[in-house]
Amino acid sequence: MSEEISTQETETPPEACELTTMLEQEFPGAVTGFHSHRGDETVIIERSALESVCRFLRDDSRCSFEIMMDLTAVDRLEMNETPRFEMVYHFKSLTHARRLRLKVRLAEDDCKIASIHHLWKAVDWYERECFDMFGIVFEGHPDLRRILMYDEFEGHPLRKDYPIDKQQPLVELKEVEERHVYGRHA
Amino acid sequence: MTDMTVLQSRSEDASTGEDFSASVMSIEIGPAHPAMHGIVRLTTQLDGELIVGMEAEIGYLHRGFEKESENSKWIQVIPYTDRLNYVSPLLCNIGYSMAVEKLYGIEAPRRAEFTRVIMGEISRITDHLTCLGAVAMEIGAFTFFLWFIKAREYLWELVEEMTGARLTTNWTRFGGNAFDLPDGFLSDLSDRLAKLKEVLTECDKLLTRNKIFIDRVKDVGAISKEDALSYGFTGPMLRACGIPFDVRRADSYSVYDELDFEIPVGSTGDCFDRFLVRMEEIRQSISIIEQAADKMPEGPFMTDERMMHYPDKKDVYGNIEGLIDHFKLVMEGHQPPAGEIYMPTEGGNGEIGFYLVSDGSGDPVRVRMRPPCFNFVAAMPAMTVGHYVADIVPIFGSVNMIGGELDR
Numbered sequence: 001m002s003e004e005i006s007t008q009e010t011e012t013p014p015e016a017c018e019l020t021t022m023l024e025q026e027f028p029g030a031v032t033g034f035h036s037h038r039g040d041e042t043v044i045i046e047r048s049a050l051e052s053v054c055r056f057l058r059d060d061s062r063c064s065f066e067i068m069m070d071l072t073a074v075d076r077l078e079m080n081e082t083p084r085f086e087m088v089y090h091f092k093s094l095t096h097a098r099r100l101r102l103k104v105r106l107a108e109d110d111c112k113i114a115s116i117h118h119l120w121k122a123v124d125w126y127e128r129e130c131f132d133m134f135g136i137v138f139e140g141h142p143d144l145r146r147i148l149m150y151d152e153f154e155g156h157p158l159r160k161d162y163p164i165d166k167q168q169p170l171v172e173l174k175e176v177e178e179r180h181v182y183g184r185h186a
Numbered sequence: 187m188t189d190m191t192v193l194q195s196r197s198e199d200a201s202t203g204e205d206f207s208a209s210v211m212s213i214e215i216g217p218a219h220p221a222m223h224g225i226v227r228l229t230t231q232l233d234g235e236l237i238v239g240m241e242a243e244i245g246y247l248h249r250g251f252e253k254e255s256e257n258s259k260w261i262q263v264i265p266y267t268d269r270l271n272y273v274s275p276l277l278c279n280i281g282y283s284m285a286v287e288k289l290y291g292i293e294a295p296r297r298a299e300f301t302r303v304i305m306g307e308i309s310r311i312t313d314h315l316t317c318l319g320a321v322a323m324e325i326g327a328f329t330f331f332l333w334f335i336k337a338r339e340y341l342w343e344l345v346e347e348m349t350g351a352r353l354t355t356n357w358t359r360f361g362g363n364a365f366d367l368p369d370g371f372l373s374d375l376s377d378r379l380a381k382l383k384e385v386l387t388e389c390d391k392l393l394t395r396n397k398i399f400i401d402r403v404k405d406v407g408a409i410s411k412e413d414a415l416s417y418g419f420t421g422p423m424l425r426a427c428g429i430p431f432d433v434r435r436a437d438s439y440s441v442y443d444e445l446d447f448e449i450p451v452g453s454t455g456d457c458f459d460r461f462l463v464r465m466e467e468i469r470q471s472i473s474i475i476e477q478a479a480d481k482m483p484e485g486p487f488m489t490d491e492r493m494m495h496y497p498d499k500k501d502v503y504g505n506i507e508g509l510i511d512h513f514k515l516v517m518e519g520h521q522p523p524a525g526e527i528y529m530p531t532e533g534g535n536g537e538i539g540f541y542l543v544s545d546g547s548g549d550p551v552r553v554r555m556r557p558p559c560f561n562f563v564a565a566m567p568a569m570t571v572g573h574y575v576a577d578i579v580p581i582f583g584s585v586n587m588i589g590g591e592l593d594r
Contacts, residue, residue, distance in 0.1 A: 037525045038288055066415040070528070070539055070556040079545050088541065090528055090556075094415075094431055101528060122418030125564040133252075148245035148593055157253055164250075164257045 017041045019100055022062065027053055042101040047113055050104055054116045057091060057100070065091035065100065068120035071127065073106075073134045077160040083107040085136060106136065115141040133158035209233055213575075217246050221324055221579045224589030226563065228578065235574045240567040244560075247589035255553035259519030260286055260544075263553060265356045270555060270591040273316045274309035274534040275355050276345065278555075278591070283358035284439060285529035285540035289522040290360065292494070297485045298362040299441045303478045304375070305348060305357070306440075307471040311382070312338050312345075313534025313586070314422075314464040314471075321461065321583035322393060325402045330393050337385040340378040347371060360520060361489030372479050379472055386468060394465070403457035407569045407581035414455060417568070418561040421536025423585070426463045427455035433532035445477050460584040493520070519548030526552075535559050535586055557591040 020034045020043050030049035035042050045053055057065045070090040077084055085106040092099050106113060115138035117123045127138040128147040135156035138144055146153060152171045155162050215221075215228040222228075225246035231239030251270065255263045267278040280302050287294060294302070319334035342352045347368055349355040357364050393399050409419075414427045424431055430449045434442040450466035452459025488495050496515055501508025524546035530539045536558030543552035562585040569581050 038291060038527050040526070040528055042526075067418055067420070069418060069530075069537065070541060070554070072541060072552075072554045074526075074543055074552045076551070079551060090539070090541070094429065094436070097436060099437070099528070099530075101526075120418065121413065121416040121568075122561050122564065125560060129560075146245075148248045150245070157250065158256075162253075164253060 019043070019063070019098075023053065023056075026056060040101055041099070042103060044103045044105065047104050047106065050102075051114045051116060053102065054089070054119050057102075058119055062096075063093065063100075064095040065093045067092040067094070068116075068122050068126070069099070071123060071130060073130050073136055073158075075134065075158065075160045085111050085134065087113060087130075087136065111135065112137045112139055114139055115144075117141055132156070135159065210238060215578065217243075222582065223320060224587050224592070226587060226589070226592075228566065228582075230570075230575070230578075232575065235576070237570050237573055237575065237578070240570050242563050242566045244563060245593050247593040249594065251555065251594035252553055256550050258550070259548055260522065260550055261360070261520055263550070264358065265354065267555075268354045268356055270557070270594065271313070271533065271535070271538075271588045272353055272590050273588065274313035275353055276305045276309040276349075276357060277313075277531070277533045278538060279355060279358040280306050280440075281529065281531040281533065281538045282540055282555075283360055284531060285527060285542050286360045286520070286522060288527045288529045289525060289542055289544055290491075290494070291523075292361055292489060292491055294362045294489060295486045296441065296483045297366075298487045298489075300478050300482050301363055301367060301487065302358065303440055303442065303445070304475050305345070307475045307478075308341050308344060310532075310534050311468050311471050312341050314468050315341075317534075317583070317586040318461060318464055321403075321457075321580055322399070324579045324583055325399065327393055327396070327399060330389050333385050333389055333392075337382050340381055344371070344375060344378055347374065359488065359495055361491055361494040362487050366487040367482075372482070375475065375479060379475065383472065386465075390465065394462070400458060403461060403580050403584075405454070406457045406573060406577045407584060408454050408456040409565065409569050410455065413565070413568060417565040419536065419565070420558055420561075421533065422460055422463045422467060423455075423536065423562055425450065426452035426459040428453050433530050433537050437530050439529075439531060441478075442474075444481070445474050447474050457580045457584045521546060521548050533558055535562075535588065535591075538591075555591070555594060557594065559585060559587050559592050563587055563592060 017036055019041055020031065023043055024031045027049050030046045030053065031043055032046060033044035057063045069092045072088050074086045074088060075084065076086060083105045087104040087106060089102040090099065104113060113136060115127055117127060125147060127141050128144060130136055131138060131144050132146040132148055133156055145151065150171065153168060210231050210233050213230050213232055215230060217225045217227045227243040229241045230237055251266055255266055264279060264282060267282045268275040270278045315334045315338045319331040323331035345355060346352050348365065348371065349357040409427060411427045411429060414424050420431065428451050430451050432449045435449060447470045450463050452463050493511060493515065497508040497511050502512045522544045524544055526543040528539055528541045530537050537556065538558060539556035541552065541554040542550065545551050570578055
């Protein structure tokens with residue numbers, strides 16, 4: 001998608017921003033695309049490089065992204081793009097006063113990605129929400145279960161092939177103790 | 187707070203099941219509890235009155251905002267944004283409209299931006315008044331609550347004057363606002379601000395140096411700078427830890443760069459600092475409103491770009507371009523160019539970020555809202571473990587959880 005946007009908007013090939021160049025140098029072959037549509041610097045990377053790139057972004061003094069602002073996914077089913085899913089990470093650096101968007105593409109039949117919960121504490125819940133809504137599996141997450149929906153919910157509501165008016169079966173009332181067998185400490 | 191690590195490991199042992207220490211018991215607080223602001227369930231592990239473990243469960247108010255938005259037209263999302271934060275709905279309206287404007291690559295006229303600043307700051311004040319009033323009430327200062335709600339009422343009347351509604355405002359549009367300033371609004375505004383300042387002075391005398399109040403909030407629920415950043419804190423909660431990050435300054439949007447205001451910060455990040463930061467932010471917001479009212483420029487309150495706003499009725503019935511524009515906007519909706527943007531704005535609680543993806547058709551591909559209090563509730567265990575049960579009330583109050591934006 002990146003190339004199309006840039007050509008539509010400016011008709012000149014996109015110019016790599018500072019962070020993009022740095023990531024390309026530090027992780028040769030990991031950066032597969034970039035754009036800065038409306039000034040939002042965006043880098044698309046390989047799935048395997050996610051953990052090391054995120055660690056670099058947090059720890060390197062030229063980056064210092066202290067805040068993991070947002071983590072979500074996009075289902076591109078209706079845009080007819082492959083691979084189907086796109087993970088979107090937003091970072092904010094207070095030291096350098098800038099933001100970065102990192103994207104990783106995931107195929108429908110293999111929507112797994114490494115968890116980065118150990119780098120920022122905020123990621124724990126964000127990844128749970130993303131799993132809940134899109135069914136993306138975060139490998140290494142200590143407690144990957146639904147957060148907004150209930151455990152018996154079938155399907156992942158923000159996928160484009162989940163109908164908006166779908167009815168879910170009623171769930172039997174359970175005792176409190178029973179509800180507690182799942183989860184981190186089970 | 188004697189030995190956090192010992193307590194932590196004890197709680198983890200306790201919750202693995204079998205070797206459940208007899209002295210630790212599990213208490214459910216919520217989902218519906220008088221001391222909870224919204225519907226959220228806190229499963230606490232208690233050793234006597236000491237909290238040794240906590241798990242927060244959310245999702246009780248999930249209404250599928252994102253799913254619903256992705257099945258609507260861009261303009262139809264604005265009323266849903268009212269329901270995200272129901273103590274400062276205008277800030278969500280403004281955040282969403284600015285995000286779509288960024289997607290289009292246009293800006294609203296200056297008069298619209300100044301009006302948005304005024305209404306946005308009014309909403310920030312109502313947000314802080316509600317939060318502080320509720321905290322004070324829950325720990326016994328009922329007068330403070332009543333006076334603050336009285337002050338909030340002055341402001342909600344202004345909101346009603348401008349938008350026609352108190353909560354379901356639906357006020358912004360892409361490239362401007364639904365309405366211009368009503369007649370006499372600015373003079374009403376200065377009257378109301380004067381009254382608000384009186385209430386603030388009174389309440390300040392009543393509570394800020396009150397020993398009983400300070401005992402309940404000082405050194406309670408503190409969180410370190412590093413943890414706050416790692417948990418993704420923004421807004422007053424982060425500033426109370428001593429980090430002067432305010433989106434209005436850091437990623438200056440609208441006309442905030444022309445206005446003069448201070449960013450209050452705390453030092454320890456406890457509930458008392460959060461209280462002081464919010465109190466000072468109310469004063470700063472009043473000053474911002476006064477400056478914006480003084481600088482209010484003349485001019486249009488809606489952009490004149492085609493296909494951004496519904497044409498005037500005289501054009502719809504009077505010429506073919508107006509008729510076609512109206513037809514296409516109603517039937518096909520707004521069609522922002524293909525692309526993706528993230529637009530951060532400063533909400534009452536922290537950074538409200540809208541991440542929007544458009545494919546160029548009238549239907550949004552992705553409407554994602556970053557809720558500021560999601561991170562705060564995620565950090566509830568970190569803030570409460572080591573304190574007593576009674577401290578949950580001021581801690582959870584200072585978090586200012588808003589179920590609408592937390593669960594969406």
